[in-house]
Amino acid sequence: MPGLSGRMSTVIKAKISKLLDRAEDPSETLEYSYQKQIELLQNVKKGIADVVTSKKRLQLQEQKLRDQVVKLDTQARQALAAGNEDLARTALERKNVAQTELQSLDSQIGQLEQQQEQMTASEQKLRAKIEQFRSRKEVIKAQYSAAEAQVRISEAATGVGEEMADVGLAMQRALDKTENMKARADAVQELEAAGTFEDFTQLGAGEDDIDRQLRQLSSSSEVESELAKMKAELGTGAPRSAGELGAGGAAAAPAGEPAEAEQGGPSPGQAP
Amino acid sequence: MIVRIATEGQYEVGEGDMPALEQLDNDAVAACEDGDEQRFNDTFTRLVEFVRERGQPVPEDRLDPSDAIFPPPDVSFQEAKAEFSGEGLIPG
Numbered sequence: 611m612p613g614l615s616g617r618m619s620t621v622i623k624a625k626i627s628k629l630l631d632r633a634e635d636p637s638e639t640l641e642y643s644y645q646k647q648i649e650l651l652q653n654v655k656k657g658i659a660d661v662v663t664s665k666k667r668l669q670l671q672e673q674k675l676r677d678q679v680v681k682l683d684t685q686a687r688q689a690l691a692a693g694n695e696d697l698a699r700t701a702l703e704r705k706n707v708a709q710t711e712l713q714s715l716d717s718q719i720g721q722l723e724q725q726q727e728q729m730t731a732s733e734q735k736l737r738a739k740i741e742q743f744r745s746r747k748e749v750i751k752a753q754y755s756a757a758e759a760q761v762r763i764s765e766a767a768t769g770v771g772e773e774m775a776d777v778g779l780a781m782q783r784a785l786d787k788t789e790n791m792k793a794r795a796d797a798v799q800e801l802e803a804a805g806t807f808e809d810f811t812q813l814g815a816g817e818d819d820i821d822r823q824l825r826q827l828s829s830s831s832e833v834e835s836e837l838a839k840m841k842a843e844l845g846t847g848a849p850r851s852a853g854e855l856g857a858g859g860a861a862a863a864p865a866g867e868p869a870e871a872e873q874g875g876p877s878p879g880q881a882p
Numbered sequence: 883m884i885v886r887i888a889t890e891g892q893y894e895v896g897e898g899d900m901p902a903l904e905q906l907d908n909d910a911v912a913a914c915e916d917g918d919e920q921r922f923n924d925t926f927t928r929l930v931e932f933v934r935e936r937g938q939p940v941p942e943d944r945l946d947p948s949d950a951i952f953p954p955p956d957v958s959f960q961e962a963k964a965e966f967s968g969e970g971l972i973p974g
Binding site for chain 1 (some may be wrong): 885886888889891904907908910911914926929942943944945946947948950951952953954956962965
């Protein structure tokens with residue numbers, strides 16, 4: 611059969627003969643093949659354990675990030691209530707970064723979940739084939755003459771060899787993907803190590819290097835709209851620059867919002 | 883005919899369904915050779931679905947080799963192309 615399947619079959623067949631074509635004596639082939647199968651089964655188990663470990667690591671990070679999102683949101687509100695808009699903006703920018711990371715962690719945990727299921731299914735399938743091969747191996751040894759045994763052995767070995775090659779491929783693909791996700795987990799850890807999600811109020815309102823990098827990372831329009839929403843919720847009124855707020859309030863109320871004008875502009879005391 | 887979808891498993895596909903399957907297979911290769919990623923993805927997805935729908939899963943205690951082996955369902959266009967240029971999905 612030409613086409614994709616033809617190419618794929620050729621490659622797999624080459625792989626099988628490489629896997630199994632070592633021994634000369636038929637009974638040796640049987641034992642060698644069986645040993646290889648058991649080895650592979652153990653590797654698959656190890657592979658599954660790797661995937662589970664990666665998943666747990668990402669889940670831990672996910673939990674941490676969730677906590678950070680809540681914390682940064684609270685801090686942004688506190689900063690805004692205290693009239694420090696710059697600080698609130700910084701907190702929201704960090705929250706934005708944490709949320710972006712959280713989304714990609716979510717989808718990666720989902721993918722790892724799928725891989726774990728697929729590998730577990732592969733393991734069961736391989737185990738069933740190995741069991742079948744093991745019983746056939748005994749029958750072949752007991753019942754057939756050397757010449758017949760040769761034929762039966764090569765049939766059984768090809769069947770189980772194909773399964774082995776296929777399980778090997780499934781495992782390799784799953785582990786490759788897991789490897790990519792480790793890189794993602796490392797990236798989140800680097801952000802943590804750099805203090806991105808630390809208690810930022812310790813830094814004060816001044817902008818440091820991390821702030822500038824974060825500003826590039828986070829979508830500023832999202833941050834601004836969230837800031838506006840938060841202000842509306844807190845009832846601090848019209849958008850204005852932090853500089854004006856910092857200056858002490860009463861002086862610089864811009865025209866535009868009648869409610870504000872009546873109250874004679876905001877003062878720190880107004881914050882709920 | 884026993885058909886394997888790599889990393890997924892074997893299916894028994896009736897002789898009557900083989901021409902349609904071979905057609906899909908050839909279409910996938912043609913799309914690959916034309917460098918048409920969208921068409922390759924569409925065709926290959928249809929191919930995999932065809933095997934799943936029309937084929938019967940082969941019991942796990944059978945040890946028969948496949949008559950045809952297809953790439954994994956999540957094969958990428960780049961991987962499929964590499965497969966034809968001889969680099970292959972399966973190293974070593």
